[in-house]
Amino acid sequence: MEFLFLLLGAMLRIATPILFAALGETIIERAGVLNLGIEGTMLLSAFTGFLAAQFTGSLWLGLLVAVLTGIVLSLLLGFLTVTLGLNQHVSGLGITLLASGLALYTFRIIYGGSSTPPSLEASFPLLPLAKGTWLEPLLDQYWLTYLAIILVPLLGWLLTHTRFGLRLRSVGMNPEAADVAGVNVYRVRYQALILGGALIGLGGAFLSLAQLGAFTHGVVNGRGWVAIAIVIFGNWQPSKVFFGALLFGFVQALQLRLQAQGVPLPYEALLALPYIVTIIVLTLARRNASYPTALLKPYRREGL
Amino acid sequence: MESTMTLFGYRLERSSAPVWFRFLLPVFAVLITFVIVSIVIAASGVNPFAVFYEMLIKPLTKRSARFELLVQVTPLLLCGVAVAFAFVSGYYNIGADGQLYAGALAGALIGTTLTNIPAFLSICIMLLCGFIGGMLWALVPALLKVRLGVDEVVTTLLLNSVMRFFIDALLNGAWRDPISGWPHSPEIAVSAWFPQLFARTRVHLGFILAIVAALALWWILRRTRFGLELRAVGLGQDAAKFMGIPVKRRILQATLISGGIAGIAGVSEVAGIHHYILNGISADYGYTGVIIATFGGLSALGVTLASSFLALIDTGALSTSRSLGVPDYLGDIIQSTLLIVTLAVLLLNRYRFRKQK
Numbered sequence: 001m002e003f004l005f006l007l008l009g010a011m012l013r014i015a016t017p018i019l020f021a022a023l024g025e026t027i028i029e030r031a032g033v034l035n036l037g038i039e040g041t042m043l044l045s046a047f048t049g050f051l052a053a054q055f056t057g058s059l060w061l062g063l064l065v066a067v068l069t070g071i072v073l074s075l076l077l078g079f080l081t082v083t084l085g086l087n088q089h090v091s092g093l094g095i096t097l098l099a100s101g102l103a104l105y106t107f108r109i110i111y112g113g114s115s116t117p118p119s120l121e122a123s124f125p126l127l128p129l130a131k132g133t134w135l136e137p138l139l140d141q142y143w144l145t146y147l148a149i150i151l152v153p154l155l156g157w158l159l160t161h162t163r164f165g166l167r168l169r170s171v172g173m174n175p176e177a178a179d180v181a182g183v184n185v186y187r188v189r190y191q192a193l194i195l196g197g198a199l200i201g202l203g204g205a206f207l208s209l210a211q212l213g214a215f216t217h218g219v220v221n222g223r224g225w226v227a228i229a230i231v232i233f234g235n236w237q238p239s240k241v242f243f244g245a246l247l248f249g250f251v252q253a254l255q256l257r258l259q260a261q262g263v264p265l266p267y268e269a270l271l272a273l274p275y276i277v278t279i280i281v282l283t284l285a286r287r288n289a290s291y292p293t294a295l296l297k298p299y300r301r302e303g304l
Numbered sequence: 305m306e307s308t309m310t311l312f313g314y315r316l317e318r319s320s321a322p323v324w325f326r327f328l329l330p331v332f333a334v335l336i337t338f339v340i341v342s343i344v345i346a347a348s349g350v351n352p353f354a355v356f357y358e359m360l361i362k363p364l365t366k367r368s369a370r371f372e373l374l375v376q377v378t379p380l381l382l383c384g385v386a387v388a389f390a391f392v393s394g395y396y397n398i399g400a401d402g403q404l405y406a407g408a409l410a411g412a413l414i415g416t417t418l419t420n421i422p423a424f425l426s427i428c429i430m431l432l433c434g435f436i437g438g439m440l441w442a443l444v445p446a447l448l449k450v451r452l453g454v455d456e457v458v459t460t461l462l463l464n465s466v467m468r469f470f471i472d473a474l475l476n477g478a479w480r481d482p483i484s485g486w487p488h489s490p491e492i493a494v495s496a497w498f499p500q501l502f503a504r505t506r507v508h509l510g511f512i513l514a515i516v517a518a519l520a521l522w523w524i525l526r527r528t529r530f531g532l533e534l535r536a537v538g539l540g541q542d543a544a545k546f547m548g549i550p551v552k553r554r555i556l557q558a559t560l561i562s563g564g565i566a567g568i569a570g571v572s573e574v575a576g577i578h579h580y581i582l583n584g585i586s587a588d589y590g591y592t593g594v595i596i597a598t599f600g601g602l603s604a605l606g607v608t609l610a611s612s613f614l615a616l617i618d619t620g621a622l623s624t625s626r627s628l629g630v631p632d633y634l635g636d637i638i639q640s641t642l643l644i645v646t647l648a649v650l651l652l653n654r655y656r657f658r659k660q661k
Contacts, residue, residue: 036461086647089396089457090598094643097591101636102344108631109348222465229462268473275462279444282454296455 005138007253012138013211015249016145017042017203021227022234022241023148023155024199028074030159030236031192032172032294036092037077038200039224040099045069045204047103050215051110053120053208063205070201073099074193082189085298096224104217123213142210144202149242151199156238168192172292175299185299203227229278236290248274321653329653330599330606333646334613340645341638350630358627359620359634369619371505376615378507378576379404379586381514382569383593384600384607385521386438386562392525392602393558394538399445399460400566401590402467403438405581407567408574409471410437412581415492415574423495427509430496430571438567439560441467446559450552456559464590471583481580488582498576510572515608517565522604534558566590587618595643614639 021038028035035041045066053062073095080091111118127146130139159165167188170178175185203223208215226248234241255270342352363369383400390397397403411434418426445459475487482490498509525531536544537554545551573585596614600606621635 034457036457080644080647084648084651086651087396089398090594090647091644093398093591093594094640094647097595097636097640098644101633101640105344105631105633105637106348108633225462225465228458232458266473268469268476272466272469275466279448279454279459279462282459283448283452 002134002137003257005135007250007257009137009139009141010253010256011246011249012141012145013249014252015245016142016148017206017211018223018227018230018248019148019152019242019245020144020203020206021200021224022230022245023151023238024070024196024203025227025231026196026234026236026238026241027155027159027168027192027199028196029231029295030172030290030292031168031189032175032292032297032299033077033081033189033193034088034092034296035074035077035193035196035200036089036228037073037095037099038092038227039220039222040096040103041070041073041197041200042204042207042224043220044073044099044103045201046208046219047107047204047215049201049205050118050120050208051106054118057121059120059122059124059209062209063202066205066209067198067201070197070199070204071194072197074197074200075190077197078190078193081298082186082193085300088296088298107215107217117214117216119212119214120209124210142206144206144210147202148206152238152242159238164188164191169292171299172294175294175297179299179301185301189299200224200227226274229274233274233278233281236292318655321655326601326653329649330601330610330646332652333599333642333649336645336649337638337642340641341634344637345630345634348630350628355624355628355630355634358624360616363616363620363623368505369623371502371507372619373612373615374507374511375505375577376619377611378510378514379569379573379589380592380596380615380618381608381611382510382517382565382572383589384596384611385514385517385604386565386569387590387593387597388521388600388602388604388607389534389558389565390562391597392538393534393555394541395446395449395555395559395562396457397442397445397460397559397562398457398594399442399463399590400562400569400593401586401588402460402464403441403563403566404570404573404586404590405467405471406441406563406570407434407438408570408581408585409474410434410567411571412489412492412574415496416490418496419493421495423497423499426493426496427498427575430575431513431568434567434571435564436567438563438565438570440563442559442563442566446556446563449559450556468583471581475581475583486582488578489580491580492575496575497579498572506577508572508576510569510576513568513572514611517568518604518608521607525604530554530557566593592639595639598643599646 021042025035025038048069049062049066052065053059077091077095080086081088124142126140127143128140130136159169167183170183171185171188179185207219212219230241230244230248233244251270251273255265258265345352345355363373386400387397411430414430414433445456445463448454448459449456479489481488501507501511525535533549533554536549537551541551574581578585592614596607596610600610617635617638621632624630625632
């Protein structure tokens with residue numbers, strides 16, 4: 001029983017940064033923009049958040065800076081793809097490369113090439129919700145984990161039951177029709193990018209300010225790509241994205257546990273699993289109700 | 305409904321830019337990039353001009369550094385050509401990195417197995433198998449694209465990671481070098497090593513292969529019907545279909561060539577530099593290939609110049625980090641900024657200024 005709770009607790013911790021990022025990506029993609037900048041955005045957010053926390057001594061300021069970083073990079077993607085109408089693939093890739101470069105460059109400038117990664121004096125603690133009880137390994141989580149979980153129904157409701165959500169989905173499905181109906185396509189896409197960028201920034205911040213309390217080169221290590229995969233796996237719906245993130249967390253947690261007990265496992269195969277599953281999902285279930293049909297298509301009003 | 309903008313008596317119109325202007329665009333892009341990057345460098349407390357001198361001018365004044373530049377051009381040009389082949393047909397192959405590793409894997413397998421045959425033969429077989437390896441890794445997303453309409457960007461991107469994990473699994477497990485115990489494969493046979501082109505340098509046969517690949521890109525796109533059709537498909541699939549071009553088959557062919565050339569890049573790094581495969585043979589060359597293809601305007605000459613420039617940035621960033629203590633990640637910042645700026649500057653291609661009557 002304790003093994004199970006330890007496992008589920010680890011699952012939640014592993015799922016949290018992926019969940020933040022995947023929820024952010026969901027919002028952005030539902031508005032018709034693919035954000036391949038996600039991997040670099042997470043890394044730069046993790047770094048700026050860490051830096052701000054280290055220099056001000058305030059984790060909350062660090063969190064704020066990480067979120068702002070996510071928003072700024074998202075706005076840059078918006079400028080390139082929404083305002084200028086450039087290719088979303090290449091723009092997003094460019095942002096990932098730029099943000100990673102900036103993070104690692106600045107990291108090296110400030111901390112030099114030291115082999116021990118710099119760490120925070122104090123990072124966000126686990127909430128002692130069930131301390132001392134048998135539920136402790138499961139329920140004692142970072143508050144950010146609980147925030148991520150609360151965001152799932154909240155964002156689901158936002159997308160399906162509010163005027164904003166309706167507009168957001170409409171500009172991702174049929175921007176021409178949305179425009180005719182009086183929706184400002186550009187503005188709604190920017191709003192989605194701001195909200196999504198903030199969430200992706202939270203995902204990065206979780207890694208450096210809570211889970212690790214430190215920053216290293218490999219702190220994100222492909223989690224952004226996993227998030228992209230999980231958005232597809234989750235059919236662009238927050239609830240299913242949540243399920244996808246949990247599934248990913250569970251497999252990884254199980255693998256770590258078994259490995260710690262010396263069970264020989266095809267470790268790399270398990271790491272590759274989410275990518276392969278996503279490609280299979282992409283193949284089997286493509287154009288369905290939630291797929292934002294205007295994804296990747298820049299919207300241009302008449303004129304210049 | 306054509307809206308216009310006037311500036312000093314000139315009117316901005318939406319039509320393709322004059323030809324001379326197109327050659328200025330890369331220059332604009334580089335200038336803007338360096339202005340932006342100067343800010344980053346100055347903010348880190350270093351004189352940007354000193355950095356640019358160390359990075360871009362000084363390597364060209366030393367013989368050894370000039371040859372190192374050719375070593376670095378080799379994988380970049382191959383990957384740039386690989387990506388360009390796919391992009392020309394409108395297929396966004398972001399997976400050149402994975403295809404590079406697939407080719408490297410096939411090449412290393414052959415190189416370690418065939419030990420008792422003449423060098424010429426083993427190099428030819430290795431190249432052939434590397435080409436096929438890259439092609440096979442490109443085949444899955446290409447088939448998914450043309451048969452089922454699955455977006456190739458996500459699949460090729462994810463397959464890069466899958467290939468890296470696969471290589472890790474091999475090198476940490478079955479294929480770990482039994483002699484050194486490090487996570488790289490055993491060495492390939494000496495007969496399979498690429499010959500050096502110049503004494504006391506690391507420049508190898510791969511450089512010639514890269515030049516051949518660039519020439520092939522030029523020849524196919526500009527001198528063959530096949531290339532013309534590829535470009536037509538890239539410009540608009542509906543129009544191409546109307547002209548009787550087998551659109552899907554052309555995309556598939558372009559993609560396979562693309563993957564194959566990326567595979568050659570992998571063989572070249574294995575047989576020319578390392579002589580075994582390890583998980584670091586590509587410093588994200590496949591992604592740099594996307595930058596090179598975009599900045600080079602998908603033309604053979606452009607891609608060649610772009611890969612030389614980016615190789616200069618790569619090698620210059622390394623030597624600058626040693627001499628001035630500026631982290632070599634600066635090279636990544638310059639290259640990615642260049643990509644973004646190029647994309648934006650290319651927009652100007654769609655406009656021209658006319659004197660107002």
